[in-house]
Amino acid sequence: MPVNTQAGEPRRPPFDAEAARRLREALGMTPAHVAYGIWAAYGIRIQPATVASWESGESAPTEAELTALAGALWCAPGDLLGAPGTLREYRLALGLAPDALALTIGMDLAAYERLEAGGKWSGNDRQAAALAGALKLPLPALLRFTGRDGKLTELLTSAATTRWQAYVRPVGKLVPLPKERIQQVLQELHTDYQAAMTATLNWGGGDGTEESGRAGRAFLDGVLAEFWARLGA
Template structure:
């Protein structure tokens, strides 16, 4: 992969838990990691900053994530969180634009255009190739295909009504295994119904609070779906 194919800015943000886990597996102290990062970058780094990164109190720049990966003998993708765009998916997958384009069956210029706009308009076959090559998280896939609004409406209807009725239609839009989507929808439905029960059974203040939480829950229902799918897959 040439320097023009990969840029550290295309990486997702650091996952503090992954950094701590990798360092722990290697048995290195924060001081040893700081020394190795400093040697890689050619400038000093205080060990306290490694601790701050691991605890989420500070956030390294993409070039610092790459230096951390070199210090910990791992790939940068091993230290970062979930990709948020098609570009970040390709970076984490370790593919060049040419490799990604070949996997999707698109000419490279068309693939790069889709990546730059974070919008996907491929055929069913091209989309299957994209999913297999880039392994986009459901949120990234849905957003790139312009389906976020449609999915949000369908999930709202599912959790406020009879959710199994919506399972098949949602499965056509969200690229996850059916049993994971089924479990996630069931959990969201139960969570919303508990809020509704609180609103109906509590005193005035408690009912009002539950109603507000129910509204907020529905306002962010797609984010709740993505988290429920992560939890179901764990």
């Protein structure tokens, strides 16, 4: 579970307390054994009570402590985290340091750290591909981290509301999947949007046009998530 920290404290990754306890018990270790292992291998002095606090969810390890804890428990850092949602969490799950990842993708460390802090993507397509490969990013996450999900949403909105055929190629430039698969999903989105609009216009009573507008807006608000769901991404 993510733990809020006071201002000035090290940023703490989202931590799966139950997984840490389960892994420790499977190894037949006590919190004291874990604390000693962290000190012996990584030079980080912590108390057994701190390990117990992590496992109870009362606190969470820092990034350095997480790496050391994973080493003491003979697991990957990702085994101690929940499902990653941010760029930093994807990096932590693989136990990569920011400078090592920046070097791998050919990006200045400061630029990468700004990106991880929520800044705008400033890299090129080659760097985006390297980032996806290094962090094993699913396609939706890659587009979100590189700031291209907004453009994709615009294209999907236009495909649903106008002629979907005209948007197969533009969408394909952002989503490197077979053309036939993209065609199928865009056609489905267009058909379902038009069906939702028609259905509300045919409802009896009230202002059908107003209802249709609401149904259309609701559909388009979720068009990006629906696109990924239909692709199975």
